[in-house]
Amino acid sequence: MEKIVGLGKWAVIDIETTGISSLEDSIIDIGFLEFEGTKLARKFNSLVQYDGELSYFIQKLTGIKKKMLRQAPTLKSLLPDIEELFGYNLVAHNADFERSFLRPFFDKIDDGSTREQFQDSLYFLALLFPEKSSLNLESFIIDFNIAEKEQHRAYSDAIDLLKVMLTAVGVVMKRPVQYATLRSQFIAYGLAQEWFFSFLTMGEDALYQIADAIDYNLTESVEHFLEKERNLQNSKNVHLATGSVDKAFSGENIKKILQDSDNISQTLPGYKFRQAQVDFALRVGQSFKNKVHAIIQAPTGTGKTLGYLLPAMLFSKSEKKQVLVVTGTKTLQRQAQTKDVPAALDILQIKEREFRSSFLIGASNHLCELAFRQQQNDGDMLKATRPFEERFTDLYFEMVFFYNQHAGDDNFIAVDDLPYLFKKKILPFKKRTDELAVDYRTCAGKNCVYRQACSYLNGLINAQDADLIISNHAMMFSWPKSLPMPEYVVVDEAHKLEKETTSAFMIDVTSEKFHQLLESITHNYGIGSLYYLIANSKEFQDDATAIIEKIRNSLADLAPMIKGGVEELTESVELYFKKLPKYTELYWNEVPMFTKESSNDNLSVAILGQLDRLQSYLKGVEFIFSPYSSQFQFENFDSDEKKMAYAKFEVFIEQVHDLMVGLEHGLNAKEGYCNSLKYHQEFGVALESAPINVGKIISEQVLARSAAAVFTSATLGNVDGTSGGKGIEWATGYLYADPAKRFKTGLFLPPVFDYKNRTKIFLCDDVPSIHDNSFVSKTLKEAIEIINALEGRSLILFSSKARFEVAREILIGEFEGKIPIFIQGMGNNVVDDFKKAPMGVLLGMEVFGEGIDIPGMALQFVFVDKIPDLRMDHVINVRREFYEREIGNEFVDYYLSGRTRSLQQKLGRLLRTESDLGAAMIVDSRAKNWKGRTMEQFISLMRPYHIQRKNIKDAKVEIIEFITKINQA
Ligand code: SF4
Structure with a gap:
């Protein structure tokens, strides 16, 4: 038997509590498995007596009922069992939580001997699976086929966590190179003394002994996971449909291909010919062929993605022109690259090697291995004396680069894929992410x-030769200089462009940016690189030490002034906002930025003075460094080290410059921009300068450079573009294009589904105000009757967290044990679970309702707690005025159509296939005040949905009748 070194006495532990605060909430369930080496020494599993209120949410989450707790042993009586763990290594997932509740018990018995050590499996699992963005326990439980979900009961979760850890090590042991790398890097980064290193290296026999002790079939689980991985790999090699397909780029041929259902359904089972899809594809083809821009609304079910990919690919092949497809999000971008493009190739009978598609994301979303290795050369990274979080961070990135070296062109880990939890929780992790x-x-x-394994360089090289580049909205505005932007472009999810353009061109100054600058000064980020250059430069050789000393002293004077200035500013801005009647601690507060001329109170005058002072401090910083920014030239450096050092120094200088530009813009609004001052209780101050005419920007940045750009979405205007479409023409820049360079009108394809007969949508305004305490209970009372009549099949959406939480308690209280309830945030797969359940209720927040796809009978009723609002940012208000002045009717084209577009996205869940049917209830007392014309415009914008105004009780009766009658038929 292999010798077990270092496991010692340890336990896997989990608790359930009444809430998340260790000061206010209580433990109600505790479970652990105690080991000595590989020997299971004790199992412990007990509920804990509790007499207080237990929320329905906790009851639902854990399955623990109030009466179970009344009969349970008291915490006091259980303490001796818990206290026996004093001095143990206590393994928990996200262990801060367990530590905060359990530590006080150990504190009380602290006799000076070795204390318990909490070991967080989050860190351990992240090192073994760096490609996983989500590190919650449930995602591992599901991936490893241990259970269908996390139980949220202490003992079973502790067992599941142990199974996860065993499987994780078992899987990694089957990958010898990764395993060897991991072990040697643990040692290299001074982490071999960590308990998890003992767990990782305990050897196969020991691993299986532990698995046997808990009756876990480890071999089967490891094999299952590896098999799943192999299958996933194989599924990427899309089967080539049989037959022959003409590759000519012509309208006739595009039609012929889409009419060939037999061919397409070999790749996309269930494919059905749709005229709307042909019309869509033909318009894309015409746009490219004739070099004219187009706008196309393609309602749900049109088959939009295939509709643009087929003509784009045929065009690219036959005309030898690159085509760029930009998606709304990076997730959709990956989906296009890994699923949609291979499917389209399969349909067209084109082998992957004959058509090159490339996946392009922004430079700053890639990770640079050279920068990482150069930091290692500094020698500091391997010092065992560094704090654990720093050493963990660097080992983690080591494993990320190991993964990226072996991943394919589309599978690399990008900055966006790194676990959000670490970026938020671990400061060195965030810092390292920015540096790399x-x-x-x-x-x-x-x-x-x-370079060979570099995702950034490979992305650019692939894009250079690609026939098709798949990218995202944000990239259009930060296109790599070394790569010509394709002249033929399809912009999907075009309704989101306004938001993306606003953030891409926003100029801002924030407390966070000032803190980052102070961090850079304190830790010499970028400045240290300048010292290195000065010390190694011929020009400064004799004076290097004196120069560096002078810079240090000047910065030492300025840094406290900047820090004090930011604190002063934050205090004044906080006072300013707290005087406003609408001040909220929950969100950002915002006012139009005042100027010297418009400020008429002491506080605003003080704020302007403080901003002025910050500006002069920054000028001081710039003054310190200007001789060196002008002295050194990037291209004159003779080594990569010096070039890298200079680039790091430039990043620092840009940080200063960025703040200066932000302050300059914030204090003196630039033409075409509007300024606002914001304050957030947690995030501090922001001074923002946002572009007003986004359409003009897109026209200059995208349309002017393109031979043909196609903008498309399922929700641009109403059904035929007679209402709302003009707002999109402006927001996409289409309006500014030369009329000879664009189709006269947008193409608004007819709905694929029968909205008139297969949906009923009611707007009920006879309800309490949304701010009334009784709003949720009174409106849900009617919805509950519908849910009961349909026996589930409902999606309930709330637009605020507070209302969502009230609704959660009501719905669980009403339906628990009768109709399954699935709640956003409760588990990884709520939507899938809801779809699979024969009947259920799905509760979520407003935006959750826009991103889910639930075809069939699982969903027949949608409840929406209000007509969505536009975010009332200052820039939105200014844009409305601008639109009215320069373009047309802002109320219909911009304001109301923005709101109806969002509502249509939610109602779009009802009909996903031709045989679907469903009803929706939108409750909003504000609609009572809508004058006749406004209501007409709202109804018109909502078409193809037929909105009926009804009182809530009548609406309820009609919905029940409508659905039950059709279901019975
Ligand atoms: S090729 Fe460029 S981005 Fe990639 S690792 Fe090397 S230096 Fe970094």
Whole structure:
């Protein structure tokens, strides 16, 4: 038997509590498995007596009922069992939670001997599976086929966590190179003393002994996971449909291909020919062929993605022109690259090697291995004396680069894929992420020894030769200089462009940016690189020490002034906002930025003075460094080290410059921009300068550079574009294009589904105000009758967290044990579970309702707690005025159509296939005040949905009748 070194006495532990605060909430369930080495020494599982109120949510989450707790042993009587763990290694997932509740018990018995050590499996599992963005326990439980979900009971979760850890090590042991790398890097980063290293290296026999002790079939689980991985790999090699397909780029041929249901359904089972899809594809083809821009609304069910991919691919092949497809989100971008493009190739009978598609994301979303290795050369990274979080961070990135070296072109880990939890919780992790994000200027390109596995460089190389580039909205505005932007473009999810353009062109100054600058000054980020350059430069050789000393002293004077200035500003802005009647601690507060001329109170005058002072401090920083920014030239450096050092220094200088530009803009509004001052209890101050005419920007940045750009979405205006479409023409820049360069009108394809006969949508305004305490209970009372009549099949959406939480308690209290309830945030797969359940209720927040796809009988009723609002940012108000002045009727085209578009997205859940049917109830007392014309415009914008105004009780009766009658038929 292998010798067990270092496991010692340990336990896997989990608790359930009445809430998340260790000061206010109580433990109600505790479970652990105690080990000595590989020997299971004790199992412990007990509920804990509790007489207080237990929310329905906790009861639902854990399955623990109030009466179970009344009969349970008291915490006092259980303490001796818990206290026996004093001095143990206590393994828990996200262990901060367990630590906060359990530590006080151990504190009380602290006799000076070795204390318990909480070991967080989050860190351990992240090192073994760096490709996983979500590290919650349930995602591992599901991935490893241990259970269908997390039980949220202490003992079973502790067992499941142990199974997860065993499987994780078992899987990694089957990958010898990764396993060896991991072990050697644990040692290299000074982490071999950590308890988890003992667990990782305990050896196969020991691993299986532990598995046997808990009756766990480890071999089967490891094999199952590896098999799943192999299958996933194989599924990427899309089967080539049989037959022959003409590759000509012509309208006739596109029609013929889409009419060939037999061919397409070999790749997309269930495919049905749709005229709307042909019309869509033909318009894309015409746009490219005739070099004219187009706008196309393609309602749900049109088959939009295939509709643009087929003509785009045929065009690219036959005309030898690159086509760019931009999606709304990076998730959709990955989906296009990994599923939609391979499917389209399959349909067209084109082999992957004959058509090159490339996946392009921004430089700063890639990770630079050379930068990582150069930091290691500093020697500091391997010091065992560094805090655990720093060493963990670097080992984690080591494993990320190991993964990226072996991943395919589309599977690499990007900055966006790194676990959000670490970015938020671990400061060195966030810092390292920023440092390693690729800066195109520092890339050593063909001189880099890591270039072969570099996702950034490979992305650019692939894009250069690609027939089709798949990218995202944000990239259009930060296109790599080294790569010509394709002249033929399809912009999907075009209704989101306004938001993306606003953030891409926003100029801002925030407390966070000032704190980052102070961090850089304190830790010499970028400044240290300048010292290195000065010390190694011929020009400064004799004076290097004196110069560096002078810079240090000047910064030492300025940094406290900047810090004090930011604190002063934050205090004044806080006072200013807290005087406003609408001040809220929950969200950002915002006012139009005042100027010297418009400020008429002491506080605003003080704020302007403080901003002025900050500006002069920044000028001081700029003054310190200006001799060196002008002295050194990037291209004159003779080594990569010096180039990299200069680029790091430039990043620091840009940080200063960015703040200066932000302050300059914030204090003196630039033409075409509007300024606002914001305050948030948690995030501090923001001074924002936002572009007003986004359409003009897109016309200059995208349309002017393109031979043909196609903008498409399922929700641009109403059904035929007679209402709302003009707002999109403006927001996409279409309105500014030369009329000879665009189709005269947008193409608004007819709905694929029978909305008139298969939906009933009621707007009920005879309800309490949304701010009334009784709003949720009174409106849900009627919805509950519908849910009961349909025996579930309902999606309930609330637009605020407070209302969502009240609704959650009501719905669980009403339906628990009768109709399954699925709640957003409660588990990883709520939507899938809801779809699979024969009947259920799905509760979520407003935006949750826009991103889910539930075809069939599982969903027949949608409840929406209000007509969605536009975010009333200052820039939105200014845009409305601008639109009215320069373009047309802002109320219909911009304001109301923005709201109806969002509502249509939610109602879009009802009909996903031709045989679906459903009803919706939108409750909003504000609609009572809508004058006749407004209501007409709202109803018109909502078409193809037929909105009926009804009192809530009548609406309820009609919905029940409508659905039950059709279901029975
Ligand atoms: S090729 Fe450029 S971005 Fe990639 S690792 Fe090397 S220096 Fe970094």
